[in-house]
Amino acid sequence: MQEDIKSIFKPHLVPKEVYKGGKNIPPSHKKIYKLSSNENPLGASPKAVAAMKAALDKIDIYPDQTDIRLREALVQDFDGQLSADQFLCGNSGSEVIDILLRAFINEGDEVIFSNPCFLPYSVFSRWYGANQVDIPLLAPNYHLDMEGILNAITEKTKIIFLTSPNNPTGTYIPKSVMDEFMARVPKNIVVVFDEVYRHFADAEDYVTALPYVLAGHNVVGLNSFSKTYGLAGQRIGYGYTTATIANYVRLIHKPFLLPLTSIEAAIGALNDTEFIAETVKTVLEGRTFIAKAFDELGIKYWPSQANFFIIDPPLPEMEFTDKMMEQGIMVRPVSQFGAPGKVRITIGDKEANEALIKALQQVMP
Structure with missing residues (x-):
């Protein structure tokens, strides 16, 4: 019986690797600092939380039929440089990836x-039977191998994924x-430019997808509310692109699509400029502090x-x-991301960063 049903399974789906997210904090009697999932070190945007609470008395009815209110809020966030029909929203940046692949x-x-x-x-593209072409980042600095x-590229190439800053390397x-x-x-060819971490990039020659979209290139700028805005639990993200691509993808x-609380939270978060600025400040200061400590401890980092x-x-x-973990610090091994032997560590708030350095001092050989 089981073999009979397996005969109609899609061969490109089984047996294959599946995406495994980071672990949640386990029950413990001691303080655990979760520096494994790149979440916001300050929590969630207060304006987003307030907007969600205000929407709770409406959760017995269906949410907005479309994402137009959020798209109009994104137009304002991008200072009117893009129109509402150039945005695509989804339940997380990951779902936007899925929608693009389906399209x-x-x-x-x-x-x-x-x-x-x-x-x-790679995991999502496999769901649709795509042939995967991996052009590894160049050693030793994890730079893009543009050539x-x-x-x-062949006549069968449909999508190219680029990421800046890149997860898990942090390079751009x-x-x-x-x-x-x-x-x-x-x-x-559609170039999906994943810029989920763009708010934290301060390099003078850093660039987002925006100028290429404005120039009419077939680029999708992929974004998420999970990092800068602190809404990882609400699972909401978006992309922006040309109106031609966006209107086509919207057909599916x-x-x-979006829960009411997620819509309200995202709109509230976009308006919380103070929280955004404080998040970026915290991350940049923490990045400097941790890099200095790595240098002093002799830890190789990028x-x-x-x-x-x-x-x-x-x-x-x-x-x-x-x-x-024994020292109360959760970090993420990233062999699954294609970086065997490496570990990713999220930048936390001041307390978490200091705890991280103390833990490193304890586990150093």
Whole structure:
């Protein structure tokens, strides 16, 4: 019986690796600092929380049929540079990735990504039968292999994933590199530019997807409310692109896609400029503090433009992760992301960062 039903399973789905998110804090008698999932070090936007609470007496009715109110709020957040029909919203940035793949990928099409990177690029594309083309980031600095990507493009290539800052490495794509890439990439390919961590990037030559979208390129700027805005539990994200692409992808949007509380929280968060500024300030100060401590401890790390670091731990990754947990610090091994032996550590608030350094001093060989 079981073998009979397996005969209609899609062969490109089984048996395959699935995406595994970071662990939650386990029950414990002691303080645990969760520095494993790149969440906001300050919690959630107060204006977002207030907006959610105000919506609680309406949760017995269906939410907005479309995401138009949130898209109009995003127009204001982007200072009117984009129109409402250029935004796509979903239940997290990950779902926006899924929607884009559903819209453009047929079985046998090709998707290009560059490991180490966010695992859903490969896992989700596999769901739709895509052939996956991995052009690894260049050692030792985890830079984009632009020539490698361009040389890998075929007539079957439909989507290219680029990430800046990149998860889990924290590295970014300089504007000059992105300019050259966009000038050479074929016009019938969608470039998904994941900029979820863009608020934390302070490099002078950092660039988002915005100028390329404004220039009419087939680019999607992927964003999330989970990091800067502190709404990881609400699962809400968005992308922006040309009106042509957005209106096409919206054809497969389900009605009542977003929960009422998520819509209200996201709109409230966009208006909470004080919280956004304080979050960025906390992360940038923490990034400087932790990098200095890494240098003093002799820990190998990669300069980051995000709210986390990737390190070469002083012990095997799982042993290091377990020993840090014993010290009350949760960190994330990232072999699954394509970075074997490495560990990712989220930047926390001042208290968490100081606890992190004390724990490192305890577990160093």
